[in-house]
Amino acid sequence: MKRRKFIFYFFLSFILLLFYVWQQIQVVRLGYKIELWQKEIENLEEKNRHLRFRIGELSSLKYIERIARKKLLMKPASSEVVIILPEP
């Protein structure tokens, strides 16, 4: 009886110890993953900043005016006002 109890507690301790070691390994593995994901987030944030910069450049009024004048052959708005009246 005593011998069986001893074997039981021995295996229980062994399993608990294994579980503890497994946990530590998981922590390290997750640590690697978190680090990778953090780098991925930083890369995406940098890409986002670059795209916002491009949006800023392309919506710059100087750039739009140049396109409007040279490519679309438009001219600045005059002070004439056109009001469309409703049909009688």
Next chain:
Amino acid sequence: MFKPKRLFLCFLFLLCVFLIFVFRLFQVQLFKHKFFVRQAKKQYLCFERKEPLRGMILDRNGSIFVLSKEVDSCAAWPRIIKNKNYVLKKLSPLLGLDKDELKSKFFSSRLFVWLKRKISPFEAEKIKKFNLAGVGLVKESQRFFPEGNLLWHILGKVNIDNYGIAGIELAYDDLLRGSQVTELKGRDAQGRKIDLEISLQDKKEKKAKNLVLTIDKTIQHIAERELTKVYQETKAKKAILLVQDVTTGEILAWVCRPVYSEEEWKKNPLLLSNPGLNEVFEPGSTFKVFPAVFALEEKLTTPEERYNCENGLFEFQGMKIRDPEKRGLLTFREVLSYSSNIGMTKLGLRLNKERFNQYIRNFGFGSPTGIGLPEESPGIFGFQRSPFSGSPVFLPMLCFGQGIGVTAIQLINAYSAIANKGLLMEPQIVKEVRDGKGNLLWSSSPVVIRRVLSEKTARILQEILEDAVEWGTGTEAKIKGYRIAGKTGTAQKFDLVSRKYSQTKHIASFCGFFPLPNPRWTILVIFDEPEKLSYWGGIVAAPVFARVAEGILNCYKILPETEETKYAKTKKSS
């Protein structure tokens, strides 16, 4: 057969070995425990420092003026470089650096040296391809301007270490910068990092904030386009244009010319200063409005009182005062509209010096406006500080805007008080502060400094200034279908060498507000020493005002009051 004696000797030997092991274990785990834990931590743990990217600066509608992006900087670890001469030969032409300069860095005793900071993507790619041991790329952040030189004088600059050195970048450096983040990371045998979820930043750690300015990008663009055109045509030394919201004090546009290249301002950082804020000028006739306000408030004159303008030439205390045109009797309304110096001189003789002094100070002259930008000048004002203050002609001269030094922001703010029914507002340039995710942290609200004139006097002045545009010296500022009020100014510049007013150097200006009867915006235009076209404010500055004002009215879709629009409105409502 085993002999007992030999067995005992073997046992003794094994016991000794065992005891040595036990002693060594004791030594490692108990006596030198702290030492080995330290060594392990050194190998396993590392600090990772991250400089937060500087916050963005945006216009009032969220368009980006400035943002930070990561760029590569080239660095070297001299002790690791084996063949220094070979590396020198490769790097020098690529980075455009002097060989001697690179040599001194390579052969230094330092562990780490910068070779060239914030290099172009092309240079970075080449460095990566060369794959030289001991030379590598380090990420840093740099400011980028999607709108180019728009708002150049207001935004300011940062130095190589991303500290603000001028403009908004300097004034709000604390908010824009944020604090360094230090994290403790694990490191395996291959050098790969492991996140430990441990950060070591200060409890007072602050993240970089984004600033939303009061500037309207569209109005700024219109203002820059119109001012630059005339600045180039007149070959002026400098030009300034400000647009202000009358009821809130918010600055909607701020343009100064010239702007400078990076090489120019790095050689001379004084070029970064903002002329609209820290340069003082004699305003000339645009200042006539303020003694007029004083005289009307104190009931020293009325708009219809007549003044003899001596046919354009008046001698007073040995000084010859001239008018732009020869005129005889003029009402006070006409004196202002036609900008008669003689009429204003005669008004000046009635003014009480001390009370007038206080009145002008109430308008904000002689002290900073409190706009929150660095190095704001208070102007030169004060009867003790002016070179003419002891002279009997001082007060009359002041009445036509000579003998006082004002800044552009002071002048436009004072005119806005007249447009705002007598309430002087605090000028504002920052509208909101937001965090990195766009959440609002702080927002500005209009601040009334004080009442500087009564509503009645403000209305009278508005009408007189409207006459100045309708038939006075400011007719070039007219816009068909809109009611505009404003005043021209043409001031001779004081020559510090000859101690006399120059006959050839002038400051041409126009300041006005619109649309009446409820003005919403004030615009100030200044040209310093225009050489071509003309030096008169009514000819050079007033048309710029008109074009910018027209642009603003179009942006806000404010229809002109013409016969056609009145007809259309009645038709629509019926």
